[in-house]
Amino acid sequence: MSGNESVRAEKDVVFATADGIDLKLDVFRPPAGVTEKRAAVIELFGGGFVRGSKAGHYEGVFQRFAKRGYVAIAATYRLAAEAKWPAQLEDAKTAVRWVRENAGRLGVDPEKAVLSGYSAGGQLAIVAAGTAAPEERVAAVIAYYPSRFGRSAEGKDFPVMPEGASDAEYEAAEPLTYMGPGFPPTIFFCGTNDVFAAPTKRLFEALHEAGVPAELHLLAGLPHIYDRFPEFAAVSTELSDLFIDRYVVNPREYPAFRAPQPAAAPS
Amino acid sequence: MTTNGASPISIERDVAFGHGGAIDLRLDVYRPPAGREKRTAVIQLHGGGFRRGSKDSLAANCRLFAERGYVAIASQYRLLDQGPWPAQIEDVKAAIRWTRANAASLGVDPDKVAVAGYSAGGFLALAAAGAPNDASLEGSGGNAGVSSAVAACIAFYTGGGRSLREDGASEAETDVMRFVKPGCPPTILLHSTGDSTVPFDASVGLFNAFRAAGVAVELHLFEGLSHVFDRHPEFAAPSVEVCDLFLDRHVVEPRAYPPFVAGVARPG
Numbered sequence: 001m002s003g004n005e006s007v008r009a010e011k012d013v014v015f016a017t018a019d020g021i022d023l024k025l026d027v028f029r030p031p032a033g034v035t036e037k038r039a040a041v042i043e044l045f046g047g048g049f050v051r052g053s054k055a056g057h058y059e060g061v062f063q064r065f066a067k068r069g070y071v072a073i074a075a076t077y078r079l080a081a082e083a084k085w086p087a088q089l090e091d092a093k094t095a096v097r098w099v100r101e102n103a104g105r106l107g108v109d110p111e112k113a114v115l116s117g118y119s120a121g122g123q124l125a126i127v128a129a130g131t132a133a134p135e136e137r138v139a140a141v142i143a144y145y146p147s148r149f150g151r152s153a154e155g156k157d158f159p160v161m162p163e164g165a166s167d168a169e170y171e172a173a174e175p176l177t178y179m180g181p182g183f184p185p186t187i188f189f190c191g192t193n194d195v196f197a198a199p200t201k202r203l204f205e206a207l208h209e210a211g212v213p214a215e216l217h218l219l220a221g222l223p224h225i226y227d228r229f230p231e232f233a234a235v236s237t238e239l240s241d242l243f244i245d246r247y248v249v250n251p252r253e254y255p256a257f258r259a260p261q262p263a264a265a266p267s
Numbered sequence: 268m269t270t271n272g273a274s275p276i277s278i279e280r281d282v283a284f285g286h287g288g289a290i291d292l293r294l295d296v297y298r299p300p301a302g303r304e305k306r307t308a309v310i311q312l313h314g315g316g317f318r319r320g321s322k323d324s325l326a327a328n329c330r331l332f333a334e335r336g337y338v339a340i341a342s343q344y345r346l347l348d349q350g351p352w353p354a355q356i357e358d359v360k361a362a363i364r365w366t367r368a369n370a371a372s373l374g375v376d377p378d379k380v381a382v383a384g385y386s387a388g389g390f391l392a393l394a395a396a397g398a399p400n401d402a403s404l405e406g407s408g409g410n411a412g413v414s415s416a417v418a419a420c421i422a423f424y425t426g427g428g429r430s431l432r433e434d435g436a437s438e439a440e441t442d443v444m445r446f447v448k449p450g451c452p453p454t455i456l457l458h459s460t461g462d463s464t465v466p467f468d469a470s471v472g473l474f475n476a477f478r479a480a481g482v483a484v485e486l487h488l489f490e491g492l493s494h495v496f497d498r499h500p501e502f503a504a505p506s507v508e509v510c511d512l513f514l515d516r517h518v519v520e521p522r523a524y525p526p527f528v529a530g531v532a533r534p535g
Contacts, residue, residue, distance in 0.1 A: 014523060048529065083298070163508070185490070192484065193526070205471075208460060213490045215460070218487035220453060220513060224527040235508050243490065257464065257493040259319070 006031035015075070015098040016091070021082060025047040025098070026054060026074040026251055027106065037069035037249045039112035040099050041142070044092055046119030046225065048147065049160035050080045061227065064237040070114075070244075071106050073099055077124065080160040085173060088160065092128040093136045100135060102142040112248050114140045116240070119196070119225065122146030123175055126186075126203070130178025139248040141186040142240050145196045145224060146175050146203065175199075179206035185213035190238055191222025215243055248264040271449060274300040276333040285361035287318045287345040292358055294365075295322055295341040296373065297333040305336035305519045307379040308366050309421070310359075314386025314495065316430045317347045317355060325385075328497065331424030331507040332383075337514070338373050340366060344391065352436035356398075358404025359391045362415060366411035379518050381419040381452075383510070386494065388464060389425030390443055393473070396420035397446025397453065420454040421510050424494055425473070426465035443469075447476040453483035453517040457497075457506055464494035485513055 008029040016023045031037050043062055045052040054074035062072040077091035077128055096113055103110035115138045117125030122143040129141045149158040150170055157163055160172070169250050178197075186207055190200040197218060207214040217239060219226055227233040279296040286292060299305070309332050315321040322341040329339035344358035363380060370377035384392030398404055399416035427442040439445070454477055458470040467488055477484035487509060489496055497503040516522050 051529070186491070191524075192478070193524075215490035216486065216488040217509075218486040219509075220455065220483045220517070222524055226524065228527070229524060231512060235505060235512060238505050238508070242505060247490075254492050254496075254499055257495045257498070259316070259464075 006167040007063045013078070016094045018078060018087065018091060018094075019083060021078060023078070023094065024054070024076055025095060026062070028062045028072040028074070029067045029107070030066050030071070034067060034069050036107060037245070038107065038109045039114060039139070039244065039249050040071045040073055040103070040106060041065045041114045041116050041193045041244070042073045042075055042095055042099055042138075043169065044075060044077065044115070044117035044124050045120030046117070046121045046147070047079070049085075049088060052079070052120070060230070061233055061237060064234065064243070068241045070238070070241075071108050084162040085160045085169070088124055089127055089131070092124045093132065096128065096132070096136045096138060099114040111139060113138050114142065114244055114248060116142035116144075118227075119147045123148060123173070126175040126178055127162040127173060129184055130175075131172075138184055140184050140244055142244070143175075143186060143188050143200070143203070144227065145190040145194050145200060146188070146234070147196060148174055148176070148199055175203055176206060179203055179212075180210045181212065183207060183210070183212050185243070185247040187215040187217075187240055189217045189219070189227075189239075191219050191224065193221055194226070196224070203237045213247060215239075273522045274397070275384055276300055276330060284342070284365040285358070286362070287354055287358045287406070287408055288350055289328045290345060290349060292343050292345075293322075293328070294343060294362060295325075297329040297339040297341070298374070299333045299336045299338065303334075303336040304374055305515070306374060307336075307374045307381060307514060308338045308340055308370070308373060308375040309381045309514070310340045310342050310366060310380065312344065312359060312361055312382065312384035312388030312391050314384075314388050315346075317387045317434070318430065319346070320387070321437065327500070328503060328507060331503060332511075335495075335511045337511075338375050341470065347430070347434050351434060352431045352441060353404050353406070355396050355505070356404050357408055360405050361408030361410065362414040363395060364413040365408075366414045368410045379418055381421065381514055381518055382417045383421035383423075384425065385423040386425065387430065389422035390428050392420050392422050393425060393443055394446050396447060396452050408504050417452055417487060419452050419514055422454065422456050422470070422473070423497065423506070424458045424462055424467075424470070425456070426469050442480060443473070444476055447473065447480055449480045449482065451477065451480065451482045453513070455487070455510055455513045457487040457489070457509075459489040459492035459494075459496040461491040462494045462496070465502050483517060485509070504535050
């Protein structure tokens with residue numbers, strides 16, 4: 001991904017050490033001249049918990065959030081080869097705690113930390129938000145084609161799960177488990193040709209049903225990781241910004257529509 | 268959003284395009300700035316429960332579409348006090364036929380005519396998309412024999428046609444699901460979850476039905492706003508942007524996007 005001089009990046013900040021592994025994150029600050037929103041967007045990459053990194057895939061997305069006034073944080077978490085679930089969940093929540101603890105120097109409000117994730121990162125974001133201790137709380141979630149997993153048809157454990165994991169452990173890693181009252185406002189994205197389209201829609205419906213603000217964008221004919229195509233990344237960031245802006249940055253209500261009588265017309 | 272740069276959009280108002288009974292039907296044409304033409308028309312249909320509203324209310328969104336390269340056409344149709352169902356869809360079809368017949372002078376490809384509707388207009392858009400060249404709905408408003416098919420459909424906060432049935436139209440004629448079937452053109456649905464005039468379940472039901480019929484369909488559910496959510500400019504802008512992306516890849520320059528292959532770096 002090409003760099004952008006205007007976004008101020010601070011790379012490879014160690015936010016924790018787990019089992020001898022340094023966990024690092026990158027901080028992207030809004031360029032000078034952009035109104036700072038004093039909100040952090042913590043980004044979790046995808047890759048099925050077996051691959052991926054904060055470095056390559058999504059820097060463009062982080063830059064876009066930073067350009068819109070957010071402090072974007074690309075966090076890392078241990079992959080399956082390094083540690084089994086719930087190590088990933090612990091790392092994600094550790095990143096949230098770090099952001100909240102360092103809110104002052106990051107220039108954000110600790111109550112305005114948002115978790116955002118892609119595929120496995122989306123699943124991680126949801127489960128982290130759904131199991132957060134007070135010091136790990138996030139104000140909203142952005143979930144791109146969040147994944148879910150279970151045992152294989154032959155009963156083999158999913159690669160990131162410890163061998164012989166119980167049904168309860170799988171249930172605890174399932175995003176749908178957390179779609180209930182008290183979950184933070186969430187915006188969901190998925191392409192309709194993505195295997196996670198139906199599960200994403202179900203998450204939205206369950207969250208809406210629970211009375212939690214929830215927004216859904218299902219883009220026709222697009223495959224998994226549709227935002228690798230820049231035109232869709234741009235509009236998705238714009239929609240996320242609008243959602244985060246009105247639920248976190250500057251909470252506000254919009255007046256209800258009233259049908260005009262009788263001359264002046266609605267749209 | 269609305270920029271009037273060196274090459275602004277141009278607007279031609281109250282062009283007569285046909286007849287609805289004894290009524291002269293008119294439309295407004297919003298042309299894109301020079302150099303930005305996508306050679307695609309989007310016929311826009313206003314809301315108002317089939318009893319109110321006018322094409323004038325479409326100005327803001329027509330401008331947004333025109334700025335993105337589309338020829339946006341805000342079309343009149345008869346309201347229920349001017350003619351019972353199917354007068355409304357007959358007039359919409361007359362507008363589609365007129366647009367196709369005049370494609371050259373409009374600067375569009377005759378195969379690239381899409382329809383966009385809001386609320387009651389969304390119902391008409393879906394009906395036009397789902398019942399092309401249907402003799403029982405074509406009417407006699409002008410340009411007989413020209414195809415009334417559309418290449419794509421945009422439906423904002425669309426309900427099921429209840430107002431038509433309250434006016435005496437039959438359920439069989441006006442159930443919106445009647446127009447959802449295999450072979451329908453690509454369709455994009457937009458709604459807000461806070462809509463109490465037309466609850467968003469209507470769009471979810473349409474989305475599910477289009478999916479089941481194998482039709483390319485897209486769904487955007489904006490959180491917590493009421494009916495006509497796009498009257499707020501910050502929601503109109505991304506709504507028209509997703510419509511543009513949708514039309515661009517399905518109509519303007521049809522293309523597919525390759526599936527993701529795990530472990531392969533992103534293109535570019």
